[in-house]
Amino acid sequence: MSKVAIVTGANQGLGFALTKGLANRLTADDFVYLTARSEERGRAALQSLGKTRAQVEFAQLDVTDPGSVTELATHLKAQHGGVDIVASNAAARITKDRPQSEQVQAFIATNNHGSRAMYGALADLLRPNARYVMVASSFGQLRNLPPHLHPLFDTDAMSLDDIEASMDRYVNAMEAGTAEKEGWPGWINIPSKIGQVATARIAARDLARIRPNGGILINAVCPGLLDTEASRPWFDSMENAMSPDEGAAPIIDLLLAPANASQPSGQLVRFGRVLPWM
Numbered sequence: 001m002s003k004v005a006i007v008t009g010a011n012q013g014l015g016f017a018l019t020k021g022l023a024n025r026l027t028a029d030d031f032v033y034l035t036a037r038s039e040e041r042g043r044a045a046l047q048s049l050g051k052t053r054a055q056v057e058f059a060q061l062d063v064t065d066p067g068s069v070t071e072l073a074t075h076l077k078a079q080h081g082g083v084d085i086v087a088s089n090a091a092a093r094i095t096k097d098r099p100q101s102e103q104v105q106a107f108i109a110t111n112n113h114g115s116r117a118m119y120g121a122l123a124d125l126l127r128p129n130a131r132y133v134m135v136a137s138s139f140g141q142l143r144n145l146p147p148h149l150h151p152l153f154d155t156d157a158m159s160l161d162d163i164e165a166s167m168d169r170y171v172n173a174m175e176a177g178t179a180e181k182e183g184w185p186g187w188i189n190i191p192s193k194i195g196q197v198a199t200a201r202i203a204a205r206d207l208a209r210i211r212p213n214g215g216i217l218i219n220a221v222c223p224g225l226l227d228t229e230a231s232r233p234w235f236d237s238m239e240n241a242m243s244p245d246e247g248a249a250p251i252i253d254l255l256l257a258p259a260n261a262s263q264p265s266g267q268l269v270r271f272g273r274v275l276p277w278m
Contacts, residue, residue, distance in 0.1 A: 003030040004080045005054075005255070006072075008063060008118060009090030011036035011045040013228040014135065017244035018087045019045075021252045023052035030054040031080065035061035035072070037090075063090045063114030073121040082127040085255050088115050089135040093230050100188045104174040107188055112167045112195045116160060119203050126207075129215040129259040133251060133269075134200045136220040140193035140268055143278050146183045153194055155201040155277075163202065167195045196220055197268050201277070204266030215259060222270035223247035 005022050009015040011034070023032045032054050036042030039060045046058045059075065062068040076083055092110035094103045115134050126132065142153055152166040170191050173179040184191060200220040207216055225231065227241040235241070250271050254264075267274045 002080070003027075003084040004033075004076065004082065005031065005085035005087070006033040006035060006059075006076070006083060006122075007087040007089060008035050008061060008114075009037075010034040011038065011041040013230060014223055014226060014244045014247055015087070015089040016045055017248035018089060018251060019056065020049055020052070021245070021248045022085065022087075022255065023049065023054045023056050025252060025256060026054035028053055028055070032056045033059045033072075033076075035059045035090075037062045061090075063118055064109045066117060069117050069121045073125060076122075077125055082130075083122055083125045084127050084130050086118070086122060086126075086130070086132040087135065087251065087255060088118050088133065090114055090118075091135070091230070094188060100186075101174045101177065101179075104171050104188050108167050108171050108192060108195075111192045112199070113164060115196055116164055116199055119199070120160075123203070123207065126214075126216050130217075131255045131257060132203075132216070132218040133221045133254060134196050134219075135223060135251075136193045136196040136200070136268065137189070137222045138268070138270060138275055139190045140197035140220060140222070141275060141277060142194060142198075143276070144185065144190050145194060149183055153198045155198050155205065158198075158202065160199060160202050160206070163195055163198045166198075167191070170195075197277070200268075201266045208265070215262075217257065217261065217263075217265045219254065219264055219266065220268045221251050221254065222268060222275065223251060224270065 007015050007019045010019045019034045034046050042058050061072050092107045173182050197220040204218040225241045226247045227238045264274050
């Protein structure tokens with residue numbers, strides 16, 4: 001059976017590299033969906049891919065729009081009946097020239113609520129031995145939050161909706177100016193990444209219970225420091241940064257793990273190694 005892969009936020013940076021890498025490692029019978037919010041940029045990215053082994057198609061997708069997410073899931077079900085590989089990579093940017101309290105809502109809406117919406121729409125479409133990654137970072141380790149906030153991300157007991165509520169609580173605190181007093185980190189990327197990793201952990205936990213013999217592996221991944229337009233403004237030097245293609249390679253290895261692989265699952269993975277949650 002042909003494999004079906006989807007990459008969100010795929011018109012540039014890591015998403016484009018993931019699309020390109022998958023398209024050149026899968027077979028001619030397989031499909032890779034390059035998705036982007038902007039149709040113009042997405043189709044330009046598709047054109048720039050050139051010739052690939054697998055078939056690559058563009059699909060417009062805004063992960064913050066429930067209708068857009070549902071439309072894509074409906075298309076995938078109708079055309080292919082299921083999905084084998086998902087790289088949930090869509091992410092909003094933050095800039096230094098505006099207060100983070102003014103950017104937090106849109107950031108969380110894309111990176112967290114968008115990731116959750118994508119999983120909710122695709123969970124029932126995941127075929128046996130599917131591989132699903134949510135792109136996060138090493139900032140997503142719970143130990144990066146003070147202990148009194150840890151109960152907001154209790155992945156052993158909480159649901160996916162509970163994590164969504166925790167992220168909304170954080171957004172409200174940022175916009176109300178109380179986040180620092182409550183102990184939240186000053187950089188909104190840290191709570192966001194923790195929320196993403198928590199979502200991946202709970203999704204893996206729940207799916208293992210619902211489909212114990214499905215062989216499906218869900219993880220969060222840290223690509224490391226990449227030289228991209230999104231990361232350059234935040235670092236004085238990119239001397240030690242990898243290219244998007246270099247960062248994509250170990251993630252693609254995880255997405256193409258053989259059917260008999262049983263681990264890792266529900267973990268934060270960087271360069272093929274599991275990072276501790278705590």
